[in-house]
Amino acid sequence: xxxxxxxxxxxxxxxxxxxxxxxxxxxxxxxxxxxxxxxxxxxxxxxxxxxxxxxxxxxxxxxxxxxxxxxxxxxxxxxxxxxxxxxxxxxxxxxxxxxxxxxxxxxxxxxxxxxxxxxxxxxxxxxxxxxxxxxxxxxxxxxxxxxxxxxxxxxxxxxxxxxxxxxxxxxxxxxxxxxxxxxxxxxxxxxxxxxxxxxxxxxxxxxxxxxxxxxxxxxxxxxxxxxxxxxxxxxxxxxxxxxxxxxxxxxxxxxxxxxxxxxxxxxxxxxxxxxxxxxxxxxxxxxxxxxxxxxxxxxxxxxxxxxxxxxxxxxxxxxxxxxxxxxxxxxxxxxxxxxxxxxxxxxxxxxxxxxxxxxxxxxxxxxxxxxxxxxxxxxxxxxxxxxxxxxxxxxxxxxxxxxxxxxxxxxxxxxxxxxxxx
Amino acid sequence: xxxxxxxxxxxxxxxxxxxxxxxxxxxxxxxxxxxxxxxxxxxxxxxxxxxxxxxxxxxxxxxxxxxxxxxxxxxxxxxxxxxxxxxxxxxxxxxxxxxxxxxxxxxxxxxxxxxxxxxxxxxxxxxxxxxxxxxxxxxxxxxxxxxxxxxxxxxxxxxxxxxxxxxxxxxxxxxxxxxxxxxxxxxxxxxxxxxxxxxxxxxxxxxxxxxxxxxxxxxxxxxxxxxxxxxxxxxxxxxxxxxxxxxxxxxxxxxxxxxxxxxxxxxxxxxxxxxxxxxxxxxxxxxxxxxxxxxxxxxxxxxxxxxxxxxxxxxxxxxxxxxxxxxxxxxxxxxxxxxxxxxxxxxxxxxxxxxxxxxxxxxxxxxxxxxxxxxxxxxxxxxxxxxxxxxxxxxxxxxxxxxxxxxxxxxxxxxxxxxxxx
Numbered sequence: 001x002x003x004x005x006x007x008x009x010x011x012x013x014x015x016x017x018x019x020x021x022x023x024x025x026x027x028x029x030x031x032x033x034x035x036x037x038x039x040x041x042x043x044x045x046x047x048x049x050x051x052x053x054x055x056x057x058x059x060x061x062x063x064x065x066x067x068x069x070x071x072x073x074x075x076x077x078x079x080x081x082x083x084x085x086x087x088x089x090x091x092x093x094x095x096x097x098x099x100x101x102x103x104x105x106x107x108x109x110x111x112x113x114x115x116x117x118x119x120x121x122x123x124x125x126x127x128x129x130x131x132x133x134x135x136x137x138x139x140x141x142x143x144x145x146x147x148x149x150x151x152x153x154x155x156x157x158x159x160x161x162x163x164x165x166x167x168x169x170x171x172x173x174x175x176x177x178x179x180x181x182x183x184x185x186x187x188x189x190x191x192x193x194x195x196x197x198x199x200x201x202x203x204x205x206x207x208x209x210x211x212x213x214x215x216x217x218x219x220x221x222x223x224x225x226x227x228x229x230x231x232x233x234x235x236x237x238x239x240x241x242x243x244x245x246x247x248x249x250x251x252x253x254x255x256x257x258x259x260x261x262x263x264x265x266x267x268x269x270x271x272x273x274x275x276x277x278x279x280x281x282x283x284x285x286x287x288x289x290x291x292x293x294x295x296x297x298x299x300x301x302x303x304x305x306x307x308x309x310x311x312x313x314x315x316x317x318x319x320x321x322x323x324x325x326x327x328x329x330x331x332x333x334x335x336x337x338x339x340x341x342x343x344x345x346x347x348x349x350x351x352x353x354x355x356x357x358x359x360x361x362x363x364x365x366x367x368x369x370x371x372x373x374x375x376x377x378x379x380x381x382x383x384x385x386x387x388x389x390x391x392x393x394x395x396x397x398x399x400x401x402x403x404x405x406x407x408x409x410x411x412x413x414x415x416x417x418x419x420x421x422x
Numbered sequence: 423x424x425x426x427x428x429x430x431x432x433x434x435x436x437x438x439x440x441x442x443x444x445x446x447x448x449x450x451x452x453x454x455x456x457x458x459x460x461x462x463x464x465x466x467x468x469x470x471x472x473x474x475x476x477x478x479x480x481x482x483x484x485x486x487x488x489x490x491x492x493x494x495x496x497x498x499x500x501x502x503x504x505x506x507x508x509x510x511x512x513x514x515x516x517x518x519x520x521x522x523x524x525x526x527x528x529x530x531x532x533x534x535x536x537x538x539x540x541x542x543x544x545x546x547x548x549x550x551x552x553x554x555x556x557x558x559x560x561x562x563x564x565x566x567x568x569x570x571x572x573x574x575x576x577x578x579x580x581x582x583x584x585x586x587x588x589x590x591x592x593x594x595x596x597x598x599x600x601x602x603x604x605x606x607x608x609x610x611x612x613x614x615x616x617x618x619x620x621x622x623x624x625x626x627x628x629x630x631x632x633x634x635x636x637x638x639x640x641x642x643x644x645x646x647x648x649x650x651x652x653x654x655x656x657x658x659x660x661x662x663x664x665x666x667x668x669x670x671x672x673x674x675x676x677x678x679x680x681x682x683x684x685x686x687x688x689x690x691x692x693x694x695x696x697x698x699x700x701x702x703x704x705x706x707x708x709x710x711x712x713x714x715x716x717x718x719x720x721x722x723x724x725x726x727x728x729x730x731x732x733x734x735x736x737x738x739x740x741x742x743x744x745x746x747x748x749x750x751x752x753x754x755x756x757x758x759x760x761x762x763x764x765x766x767x768x769x770x771x772x773x774x775x776x777x778x779x780x781x782x783x784x785x786x787x788x789x790x791x792x793x794x795x796x797x798x799x800x801x802x803x804x805x806x807x808x809x810x811x812x813x814x815x816x817x818x819x820x821x822x823x824x825x826x827x828x829x830x831x832x833x834x835x836x837x838x839x840x841x842x843x844x
Contacts, residue, residue, distance in 0.1 A: 122584075123583060123584065123585055128668060142667075148666050148667060149602075150602070150609075150663055150664060150666065153600065153602075153608070153609045154609075154663075154664060156664070156667075156668055156671075157668065157671055158580070158581070158668040158669050158671050159580070159581040159582055159583050159671065159675065160581055161581050161759060162544075162545065163544060163545055163633075163759070163760050163761075163762050163765075164633055164759050164760055166633070173634045173758050175756075175757035175758055176636070176756055176757060176758070177756055177757045178576050178756075180571075180572070186575070186702070187572075187575050187576075187705065188705075189706070189707055189756075211585075211586055211677070212595040212838070213838075214598070214838065214840070214842040215842065216842035216843045217842070219842075235757070238757070241572055241576075242572060242576060242578070243668075243669075244572065245563075245564075245570060245578075245665070245669070246550060246578055246580040246665075246669040246670065247580050247665075247667070247668040247669020247670070248668065248669070249578075249579055249580050249581065249754075250753070250754070250756065250757040250759070253581065253754075253757065253759045254757040254758045254759055255633070255758075280608065283600060283609065283610075283611045284611070284841065285611055285841050285842045330842055331672070332671075332672070332675075334597075334599055334600075334611075334672065334842060335597035335599045335657070335660070335672040335675065336586075336595050336597055336598070336676045336677075336838070337583060337585070337586050337672070337675045337676055338585050338586055340585055343585075416634070416635075416636065416758070418636070419706065419707050420637065420638035420639070420641075420756060421638050421640065
């Protein structure tokens, strides 16, 4: 299928994708758009122009600053809008294509707009679902006990901080905090020395369930609206000192970067595949009656201030994950926890088997023992340094097209040099 | 000082208190009120009737379903409204007292209204700030290492689930989940057998700080609006199996009960006292230039279905806490995490030195080894059983008056008997 909007061969946004975003154009207020080629299609304008079926929404839900209200209408509406947008953008449809005014007002170059967080995020949960990552980290922190006994029985996860999730492009300040230097007697305060990224993908929920109820893996289909790239920035030295016994807190809460594009499960459907065989078998409530893994190529790029272009430092694939999204969602509400529209559930770091497929600097440079060399400048990296730009990207490779996620990028700023005064 | 509203000697709500709530009266929509004696004063009605200074708010922020918008206006406005309400309710002020219509429309019996969550809660953070509690739990889970090396250097905490915070009176369903029975080879699914309460108090923030900035302990004064009782319901068997290495997740996320009343820091000011001496000394960013502990008597009451009245099973005091609220807030944003209006930060279980001052069943019955006997019926309790009502209460004892928190109560319902189907 082709669109009348020009889509280059390597574009992340062919007509088969149609990912949602929230954007603003100059001083106008943020609204909902859809990516096509190097453009964003303004759904709020199209709605007001009567180009979208009125039945799609009780009012212009695309004029809002987040996707939540549109998404809350449910899966049949998601499908209906996708069908309608596919028609509008199809090569042979003249409606917008040949209407100069409609065209100029509804289609903006992505380089001319500002992206915002696509959803109002009610809760952010982070899982730990790559066996390779959990094993790698475990080896470094607990050599005698890398993979905990619970790990293959439940998708280990924890609640993160939703308020500090930021959209791609937002600079990330190196956190200050408390750490215990090796062989020291007392902890010190200062900038984290071991700043890291974590290559993850996450899903947004598009349906709420009430407190006290559960969601089965079969029902998960109706709850999962779409996926984003997630960089779960981590301060390893802060984490090491603080994380026992209640888990990571300040090591993670300072920032989490997501891509502006929410790629829908409908767009990802052709890339659905069977996942890792789980052995030992999981408890019945975690069984799935269909495939729940997706073949998504993922990369991490690093560009230091001295470099002219980024270097790919990690190539991996989401299909490596041990636990899938349906299991993650079902597990998170097996105890009756309510799900909200706009909750973000992240996968945990995606690492593969080979050393160049590890999704964090901690693993790529193996705790500092095997620094990465940046080819262009000869610089070395054990962790992320000030001025470094870290970008995650990902896509599904179709036959002659890509269903892409765009990018989740951020540049690291130096830590605040101050200290909160007593 | 006395009010024209009758306030009994043991009331939690004399004119010196004036705690805020969100309530609804019959089918009318929720709005903001203030507790006085056994009544709630309707601030939305008073605002519309022109009884509150217009300068207090740009519009009727008391007609909203949460305190957030009022609170976001800042500390001087908090003080101004308190002054104004104190005047209106003062014994010798005839304005409302002698106006029959005003009186009947603005003052409702607490027993005639329904309480709602007082704030829209953006984030819920739970600390672990009682040395006695951390030591008790540590002894049971990690006999060789009860208090972690980090514990006296930073206020250990973690992000909880904000969406499942419920107001007092909401029934709490026993969670289902995954546990590993002693000596078993594989985990099982089913209702938690070790359901527990945790006696905590928490504070709501009333000021936001931007991402990337810090809040000093001195600045904390402007951020902390008021306090509530918090029952951090916990499923100990789920927790034991899941909590390594990323902390408690489903063991806590199914429900957290708070009192409907937010007691302001202004009302608590006379009960401000110096806290525990911290040894070893804390890092400079955690030092406080003034007292930050409060003398708040706390109790837990249990009433089984067979009992005619509740039995007090724990008596303790908030002044026992090792870490204070200013330190908790400062620590949580030392890494640049943004604070929102309406974040809830809970203390962690408040336990004292004596066995009857422990703030959880886990400690009171010492992991099941020393069951509690309920005097009226002779029933025994190792943990909380279905049908049990657990209520937290607390108050500051003034000279002839109490600044009370009311109650955070909830009855335990049996677990869902179903299992999510695959």
